[in-house]
Amino acid sequence: MSFKRSLALAATLTLSAQAMADDPLKVGFVYVGPIGDHGWSYQHDQGRLAMEEHFGDKVQTTYVENVNEGADAERTIRRLAQAGNDLIFTTSFGFMNPTARVAADYPDKTFLHATGYKQAENLGTYLSVTYEGRYVTGAAAGMVTESDTIGYIASFPIPEVIRDINAVYLGARSVNPDIKIKVIWANTWFDPAKEADAANTLMDQGADVIVQHTDSPAPLLAAEKRGHWGVGQASDMSHFGPKAHLLSVVNDWAPYYIDTVDKVMAGTWESGDYWGGIGDDVIKIVAVNESLTDEQRSKIDELTKAIGSGELHPFTGPLNNQAGELKVPEGTTMTREELAGMNWYVEGIDATIPQ
Known part of the structure; x- marks a missing residue:
């Protein structure tokens, strides 16, 4: 390989790495109810919006509402993974098994499931107490x-x-x-x-x-x-x-969502079971x-x-x-x-x- 070609390849690799670094983290959310329910799904979406405001153009979020627990949930979670979302939050107990199945098929992506107990290297759980x-x-x-x-x-x-x-x-x-x-x-x-x-x-x-x-x-x-x-x-x-x-x-999910996205961006996130309560300002x-x-x-x-x-x-x-x-x-x-x-x-x- 000539010296000029080596320089060109090095420049291309540098530009590619820079482009990847500049890409927003794609984050998907799956809700069991409508975001206008004024309850559980509404509050998760408020947390999503607060996270967007905090990170600005460093994140790009997508949400799907009114998702039935079961087969519909697995199809929805899988579509979010296929669409390139790097981090996916699934927010109802009945989404646990579908989330675990999709997480097993996408080991390079991070999944967080609310209120469940199944975990894997790329699948964590979280709960408001x-x-x-x-x-x-x-x-x-x-x-x-x-x-x-x-x-x-x-x-x-x-x-x-x-x-x-x-x-x-x-x-x-x-x-x-x-x-x-x-x-x-x-x-x-x-x-x-x-x-x-x-x-x-x-x-x-x-x-x-x-x-x-x-x-x-x-x-x-x-x-x-x-x-x-x-x-x-x-x-x-x-x-x-x-x-x-x-x-x-009130369930205030903003502190948890912001902290989790920050860790995923920094490469320091590890699977675990998070319980946030009154002392964490989550409740x-x-x-x-x-x-x-x-x-x-x-x-x-x-x-x-x-x-x-x-x-x-x-x-x-x-x-x-x-x-x-x-x-x-x-x-x-x-x-x-x-x-x-x-x-x-x-x-x-x-x-x-x-x-």
Whole structure:
């Protein structure tokens, strides 16, 4: 090879490397609901937008909304990988197996799955510790209820949802020993009509505080109409029912998405299991109703700070299951692995978990 040709090749390689360095990181997102659900998917998309704003033209993002869990999810995730996305976030429990299958076929790409547990060298998991916010929710509900009854609209019987029902009950019981909780399984993440029907049924059964693990503001609107309390899910829902709105538990994904993209860009990302809570500013208690007493607001602040600092963990024993069997000894805190597999109600909950 001549000297001139060597120089030309070196220049070409340098320009190619520079072009690659200047290319934006392509990041894909898969949402189970619409970005306008004002709940879970909406908040993930807010995190995506914050990440875009932070990195500017260093990133290029794509999202797909309303993706069904199962075969549709795998096709969507695979298309995002084929389209050249370097990093793909899949944001629902039912996306776990599809994500794992696609990740195995694309070892040169990075995949992050929310709320699941399957990992690989190029597949990590992440979670917002919603049970921390739910515990505070329960305490607030226990202080304001006049019927001593909380209604809970549950989505699907997965560990995350079961944990959160338990956390609401434990938080409420910590301030009100007479508390009861009624649960309706909606078997959906987002269906405003179905959610509203569930809320009305629970209120017909005596619940005067409605908590939801579904994503539309329909339950809060139903509570507002009937003069009861409701709690915002994933985002600040106070404007949907200003009188009914007790507080909102917000999932702020921006810190996690920004940090993860930064690590992928720097080549320092490693697979793991991230749990972000109140202490990480991933879970936030916002828009506490101004009609609450100073004592009630002070209690909410006290619990939020104690959980954020690690002084209080909602799942510290002694804890029994519904049958009265000791599951968590006194002074022992459940591990992440135990919480990730929670499939039992704590003692005092008069409800069943669908099989």
